[in-house]
Amino acid sequence: MIKVAPSILSADFACLLQEARRMERFGADWLHIDVMDGHFVPNITMGPLVVQALQGRVGLFLDVHLMIEKPQDFISQFHQAGAQMLTVHAETCPHLHRVIQTIKKMGCKAGVALNPATPLSCLEYILHDVDLVLIMSVNPGFGGQDFIPAVLPKIRALAQEKRKRALTLDIQVDGGINEETAVQVVEAGADILVTGSALFSSAEPQNMIQALKMLPAGK
Ligand code: DX5
Ligand code: ZN
Numbered sequence: 001m002i003k004v005a006p007s008i009l010s011a012d013f014a015c016l017l018q019e020a021r022r023m024e025r026f027g028a029d030w031l032h033i034d035v036m037d038g039h040f041v042p043n044i045t046m047g048p049l050v051v052q053a054l055q056g057r058v059g060l061f062l063d064v065h066l067m068i069e070k071p072q073d074f075i076s077q078f079h080q081a082g083a084q085m086l087t088v089h090a091e092t093c094p095h096l097h098r099v100i101q102t103i104k105k106m107g108c109k110a111g112v113a114l115n116p117a118t119p120l121s122c123l124e125y126i127l128h129d130v131d132l133v134l135i136m137s138v139n140p141g142f143g144g145q146d147f148i149p150a151v152l153p154k155i156r157a158l159a160q161e162k163r164k165r166a167l168t169l170d171i172q173v174d175g176g177i178n179e180e181t182a183v184q185v186v187e188a189g190a191d192i193l194v195t196g197s198a199l200f201s202s203a204e205p206q207n208m209i210q211a212l213k214m215l216p217a218g219k
């Protein structure tokens with residue numbers, strides 16, 4: 001079954017815990033926490049303290065997306081705060097293998113994210129080591145942007161590689177996911193859908209989560 005990861009970037013920050021619990025009640029699987037530093041991306045959001053505030057108070061798996069330079073300097077803090085998945089951007093890691101191993105040694109799941117313009121080939125020698133590949137379907141930095149359809153072949157190619165090499169990694173897609181674009185990315189091979197603005201502005205968020213979870217997985 002497809003997993004749904006609401007992005008709290010689009011939640012009401014004045015009542016974050018209630019928002020997270022509401023998503024849990026509606027059947028969400030993961031909670032996607034977007035960390036931005038104003039350097040790698042042109043926006044600043046939240047840090048380990050927010051993860052720590054939610055940790056132990058919601059049942060959702062805490063999925064932390066690090067859109068920051070030098071992510072290796074913050075892995076330990078996020079781990080201690082309660083992050084269960086730490087995803088770093090390949091574009092920020094000249095020593096990606098080392099960063100992935102550091103995350104895993106701490107006992108966290110390790111993910112790697114790719115911007116829309118970054119080719120899948122940069123992960124050729126690391127695919128066996130990661131628990132998740134996050135294909136960005138917008139340029140990271142803001143919620144509420146339009147889905148970039150040019151990433152669909154990248155999702156298909158990754159799904160094909162996953163089958164060919166019998167990899168156990170999850171394919172996560174993030175950016176511009178709504179009920180229409182979700183159909184396309186799941187057909188292409190996505191396992192986990194991040195959704196922010198479409199979900200939090202939906203009149204029927206519970207129905208949306210349930211509809212996404214029931215999408216037929218791609219072949
Ligand atoms: C973008 C973030 C996304 C974003 C998703 O930089 O990584 O997680 O919040 O929001 P929507 O679904 O509105 O594109
Ligand atoms: Zn994200």
